[in-house]
Amino acid sequence: MTRPLQVLRTPEACFAQLPDFPYEPHYLEIDGLRYAYIDEGPRDGAPVLLMHGEPTWSYLYRKMIPGLVAAGHRVIVPDLIGFGRSDKPTERQVYSYAQHVRWMCDWLLAMDLRGLTLFCQDWGSLIGLRMLTTHPDRFARAVLANGGLPTGTVPVPRAFKLWRAFARWSPWFPIGRIVDSGCVAKLSPAEIAAYDAPFPGRRYRLAARLFPGFVPTTPNDPERAANEQAWAVLKRWDKPFLTLFSSRDPITRGGEKLFQRLVPGAQGQPHAITRGAGHFLQEDKGPELAQAIADFIRQTTVVDG
Template sequence: MSAVYRTPDDRFTGLPDFPFEPHYRELASGLRVHYIDEGPRDGRPVLMMHGEPSWCFLYRKMIPPVAAAGFRVLAPDLIGFGKSDKPTSKGDYTYARHVAWMQEWFEALDLRDVILACQDWGSLVGLRLVAAIPDRFAGVVLSNGGLPEGQDPPAAFAAWRRFSRWSPVFPIGGILQRATKRDLSPAEVAAYDAPFPTRASKAGARIFPSLVPLGPNEAVPDQKRAWAVLETFDKPFTCAFSNGDPITRGGDAAFRERVPGAAKGSHRTLKGGHFIQEDDPDGFVAAILDTARAAEQSQSG
């Protein structure tokens, strides 16, 4: 593996609405994963997984109400993002490697009966975890994401993939703003920029769109194997997509049709753009709590 960048702690001082204590776990590779761990340790875990090019700051409005409801909320930063370590070569990033890194972290914490809340790349990685270790999950809430298996990319995604690869500038905070309906404050935009002060620190963020298996991609066989497991997953599976995301609009249909647990999901349409955690955090939280209640009823029944 190439050089690894670790964002200095002082980049994260004074972030708005982000009072959470950092936690770290070192993987066998030597890479360090950062995660938030809030709420009672004996509460049912709710795993909030972020996407591209954000980090767990995205969930800052959702963590407190879910923790206050008695759940243990875990929000990790994917390798290459947030406070987690960042290999500086794009070649160090593969889809399979990301799944393996997060599965190693997940199993090191010995998480069980988990409710997964995921969006964007949080879905690409999180749903693969569900497929790899389904017995560890009690339910899923999916927003603005999916598990593509080689389909043609939507035009909006193809444009985003080209931009991420070729644009001479890659303003992370500005990208978040463009994919969010509400106006972010300057401090919020700066918080999304905070993990990425150098060009090399953005290697993961730059390469992620090219790793998505839309079109020919080495990950397609793994995706098809994962779908085969999801097609047997009968625990509550809720779709909570937004009404204003051009990239994932309509993406809930496949899950509703193919995942048995979707019959137990309290599906809803959230209001906002791609980064729904910024636009409709309350709606996303409600979907999580409803799904957790359905999981309890399922287990007690």
């Protein structure tokens, strides 16, 4: 008999004082795991899927949701398993890159989302681009910011190696301060506390600790083949594909060039570098990003007749 998955669920009281985040969470249970997500805007609006990364949660998108909703879009922002209000398995061996892709593909299918514009950053891209290439018929276009789809065949920046070592070995793992360090405009104490909110104890931070170690960095990585298969799909992807990287991210800076060169749908698009923004450009330039996405959708929407 299979033993039930052991999970933690962050008490709702931890989310009582979230500045500028009035959005009601929605929940979906799949195979005993509760997924949390934000779902704002008109149900018949063109849907935008915002995928967060490490070690954030849907709170990261609070500055982008209003602009996208004002433009008429349905905006869906899931919390990855292990993050935000979503359930957090307690056993290390449950987590892997492949498992996170499976979890989020299960959620995508259960939600029956179609016609999506994907916006993804950081781990949101490692997972989001796998979702897109596994179920390409559900996506109309994609926007990539400060992320990638590594196969382990290219050396990683020293900044990432330091971050990976810190996540693995440091006895101190202050998530809110980590997010703050990746922003150009510093966060307020209340915003730092909001990023800490889903992780009230050490056991709640397990996924956040593990994620850096799942990034493929060597040719023998177990996810190399799957990411190469995903790249094979991207190299045939002729739907619109936009890059919006930032100028002050030491980990992903310059990574947009590979996608612009290899993805057919990236040809001729209004790619831009977001000036004055760090790794978490959603914090530094959220309204500007929302406007760029809304403009991109409008410019690439085919109107019948």
